[in-house]
Amino acid sequence: MVQSAVLGFPRIGAQRELKKVTEAYWAGKSSVEELFKVGKELREKNWKLQKEAGVDIIPSNDFSFYDQILDLSLLFNVVPERYSKYNLPAIDTFFAMGRGLQRPATDSSPAVDVTALEMVKWFDSNYHYVRPTFSKGVEFKLNGSKPIDEFLEAKALGIHTRPVIVGPVSYLFLGKADKDNLELEPITLLEKLLPVYAELLAKLKEAGADTVQIDEPVLVLDLPAEVQAAYKTAYEYLATAAAPKLILTTYFGDIRPNLAAITGLPVAGVHADFVRVPEQLDDVVSILAPEQTLSVGIVNGRNIWKTDFAKAIEFVNSAIAKVGAERVIVATSSSLLHTPVTLASEKKISSEIKDWFAFATEKVTEVVIIAKAVTVGVESVADELAANAKSIAARGSSSITNDTAVRERVSGITPEMAKRKSPFADRLAAQKKHLDIPLFPTTTIGSFPQTKDIRVFRNKFTKGEISAEEYEKFIEKEIEMVVKFQEEVGLDVLVHGEPERNDMVQYFGEKLNGYVFTSNGWVQSYGSRYVRPPIIAGDVSRPAPMTVKESKFAQSITKKPMKGMLSGPITCLRWSFPRDDISAQMQAEQLALALRDEVNDLEAAGVYVIQVDEPAIREGLPLRAGAERDDYVKWAVESFRLATSGVEDGTQIHSHFCYSDLDPNHIKALDADVVSIEFSKKDDPKYIQEFSEYPNHIGLGLFDIHSPRVPPKEEFVARINDILSVYPKENLWINPDCGLKTRGWAETKASLQNMVDAAKEFRASVSV
Template identity: 50%
Template sequence: MALAHNLGFPRIGADRELKKALEAHWHGELDEAGLRAVGRELRATHWQLQQEAGIELLPVGDFAWYDQVLTHSLMFGVIPQRFRPQHGAPSLDTLFSMARGTAADRCCGGAHAQEMTKWFDSNYHYLVPEFSVDQQFQLSWPQLFEEVDEALALGHQIKPVIIGPLTYLWLGKVKGAGAEAFDKLELLERLLPVYGEILQRLAEQGVQWLQIDEPILALDLPQAWKSAFERAYNLLQWSPLKKLLTTYFAGLEDNLGLAAGLPVDGLHIDLVRAPEQYPQILDRLPAYKVLSLGVVDGRNIWRSDLDQLLPLLQDAQQRLGERLWLAPSCSLLHCPVDLAREPQLDTELRSWLAFAVQKCAEVALLATALKQPQDADVQTALAASRAARLSRRLSPRIHKPQVQARLAAISARDTQRQSPFAQRIVQQRALLQLPPLPTTSIGSFPQTAAIRQARQAFKQGKLSAAEYAEAMQGQIRHAVQVQERLGLDVLVHGEAERNDMVEYFAEQLDGYAFTRFGWVQSYGSRCVKPAIIYGDISRPKAMTLEWITFAQSCTDKIIKGMLTGPVTMLMWSFARDDISREQQAQQLALAIRDEVLELEAAGIKIIQIDEAAFREGMPLRHAQQSAYLAWASAAFRLCASGVGDATQIHTHMCYSEFNAVLDSIAAMDADVITIETSRSDMQLLKAFEAFDYPNDIGPGVYDIHSPRVPDSAEMLKLLRKAVQLIPAERLWVNPDCGLKTRGWPETEAALLNMVAAAKQLRAELA
């Protein structure tokens, strides 16, 4: 009968135990033995949680100290020369250096961290593998095998998880001499023997099933990569291990026949993102293969519609028998751990939700329902699911007529600036009177212990609203004074009052709900707590006006108003699944538009509307991308286009691959875009040169996710590259991203070097 399994579980811990241990280790407060002990305890806890929820085959290898792609790079010996240990095997210190860079006193002037980008269309980040033309691979990191031993010693039935060879190569970049003329697919033959060693060692440990993740099968692949799949898996089929090939985030489409025909023992497909795959795969799947159906949403927090799923699964059970497996659509890495930790949530709303533990239970319940449909517990659970769905559909808090009426009144005029950029920029330069290569930061400054303590005290009622406002004003005043002293040209207020760039705004909008422990890993120790969009969205009152105008009163220099854009608000929240993403983005855009107009009316001359998630929201398949890009860019214009020509609109994007969407970024019609480029050594700007991006641009000149402080010469080198590709009169100078995760000493040192680099280049150009 149907087997319940899981593809991956959140690794950060219900109380962010891994985050706290990592940061304690980096600060020298926890030794490596202590850190490893935290990891062992978390893994044991998570396996137990899944087993108690009813999962029969547990994933092993989904744990990572920073991210799973980086773990694989160490496992394969893909360690850039600047990080390679002089003696012995790589260590955790090697891993963290690759992720965070090294300081000057540790490594010959310091080494910059590896490039980081988004994991497909999610807000999870991974470290991009760095290959060389002469890359050799060797099995050099035992973490997977150690964790298999741990799980087996605890008596669990397990399924190790690895990233497949084609996906791993696809995610990486070739760097160094000869890189531009080299096809990284040529590395496959060198990599496959290491996969063979992995399979052999796992078999020797007593493993029976192996999960091999190949999510690139949901992409539009070149023919050479399709052919490589057949070659690779034909070479790996000798292993005695049974292999489950796992795909997710989109449908297989033209790769369906390829995936079904590969010499593996099972195939997992995502029926949440692509339910149309189900009847198609049945016609192509060989009679000996397991079919794993991803029927519970691994990317969102809404309870599954069990009544809707059961008829499909009953049909699958009849056709497949014991070859039917059930699972979430993808790894539950993208979900919070446990809804049971949220008793403060409204009872009705809570009945609509399911976190990772509850999603495991849903998978197990569906498997039980196929085996024992009349079981009393099954019937009770189905009745509860039915009641929750009815409650959600009929709840008056969901649909708001005034929001719907405003949406219906949107016209094309609402999404267009008054004049083209070429006319606007003349007015803006005359008003702003900025020097060439103006310097600024992205928005946030360090969230110090004092800021966090004041926020916590305010939430606990230990500080009054007036006392909290006074404390935050003191922090804002300090941030402004630091920026003036460092010599930046356009200042920010530092966002001391903001807990998160999405949550802060969501808390002030109707239609959002919030958790206490709904943390999700973004990268490394960085966690976010996505808000939940449950109903129509509106803005009852101003959200930032008081703080921005206070900051402007502290200085004669220009203060940027700082907002989060509608697409990022949507993508970094748990969105509704009962209406389209486009409708939700429009609702958010109208709320933000109101804030933009109030800031302009208060005399704020520059308003930055961050769209960090613009690229990640794009569907993986080319055929579906144009529709998304059209409504996403229109949503940005809707929130930004009510202002006059002299008001300068900025936006910010980071840590994504933008080359394919530059025309849509241009269609957003922001006056200035700031964008991450330092980790890629300004390679991204070559795409802007080829596209001839029409508006101003601020390429990031240093990586804020690394604690190292680059000197001004390093930043000047990047700026010189930038000025060769983009006209100097259209260039701004800024970090890659916000600085909330950094400390003040490193922040001030880096910004001082950045200002010095800008002044040096101004002198050279003059």
């Protein structure tokens, strides 16, 4: 029998139950008992859903209150002393590491003031993980029993699960040395870490686990020789322990360049992502020993389109022909963490388009159907296959997916359209004449707190309970308040605060042709931050201006420069569920042309500072160096420049990037006049040095907007001094890490005031 397997299921709950209870806990409105109760209920619901669907191999330990890598750091006692010294309950230490913690002293406890650990993108996805941070003298030990507890939880329900654990090589490679230990290469800690892995696996076996899914996703990266060699060390060691069988699991890319590292490893099987790289099948099969299993990742864990059953069944049958049915597992390509929970919650999408989609719950069923088709025969699922074939054909022929005018406009793109009229030095001179911007200019990244009132009014407008005129007056009032605050605090380049915007991609998608939207298609981005990615279903175009009215109004009520705020073409692409029937490049070019029209209209309306954010540009970078990566950089950069190059020299183009390991050369190629980069969680001084020769202007983000912590003025001064040791003062902007949408007003006001006061101190010292 060919078994079916799911590598992981969304933990957020169909109604965002996890977000609600964690945020209530952080706010002191919910107890730790209630937090754990909801977590247990969500796990039980997910296990039962998969069991009832007929899945053979169901995951456990895929749940987390914040991030699965952070779970592992707490479990293995990888807790820097700045957190452990407070002797907080384990769950509070966990959250402090993830989001920082700042609270005053009480009669029963001392004051706490600690920043969060660094957070970065999970490979090329929009999920963020908390990077393991290894201090001097780190002592690995089991600091809890979460994987065992959750396995036993499922077992008590009569559900036998396969625990999921990120493997030792990936865990170390994805980590970094702490600021007190910068000379450390984390992979050198492997021999110290392995006994703790062995102890954990032995306890899982003792609890009844016969197989463990051990994720080694870094196998899709370019790995140094010492990391490749670490696989033999790690898995030969674990094979001598009293461990369950291990399924070595990879996803998101091509493992062929690292096949030698895993050939002959004493594992029970290998999982590969054949959605992303179907052509790796023969090579993966070639390294399997006769007794090893092949887990075929054939249902897409990263996108929402239905699986084409005919093609998937053909592929799985080809795998069966190579290794035999008894050695094949039909699986999701990766965890389903990256997809919404269920289509059942979607009531507003047209039935025609909804029929093209499969969310996590539906993908669970897809895995079961494919496994049944290749085991029992296609006749056993004939109705399901017929319905699927009809749906796939309908999408391919639909007029929704094709717009001749858009295709013709894309074909007319010329290289000159992606070039500014003059080089940066000439543009800077024109901007100095046009814009009154001082030394050490202060600004924010765009959004201000989205208050309850804003959400209530937006919801009323969406439901038709208030008129467009009433809603517009409310938005203008919010803009006036934000502009007045920025003038009072002393910011130099202002923003309108984005009160009318729900999400930085969804807002634009709702105003573009070609997009489709969900009502409840939430996906976890990090912690309790969930996004509802729009879906690119057809060719994209802009029927009318999208932001001009609000930006023009905001500029009309201040004499200071006002930034128009847009999301860039690559971010609009990457933070949507993209099409899988045309190239990513074509989709980016369509978006770039739509945004080009908006940039030009903003300039015509008197908005002469325009920020086009591209935080996702690094996210789209192919995971391995080579021709594919070079090609991506070329068309991604050209898409940004196509969107922004139609303006005059005196108009200043900004862009923003965050939570990625950025390449300064890629940022330089964009030729934006000013870029702002997430910096507050970077504690390696070499990071500043990487941007020391950046030719245009730059703002390295000075405080972490994902944390409620308020940095004192002295902290801003110290960080600015660090930057000025390698970066010229004439080119430095002062700004936060990212938008302030998720913060409260009290901490926003305090943080910005401290930031502006620090900038004024530096400005005064230069003038003296």
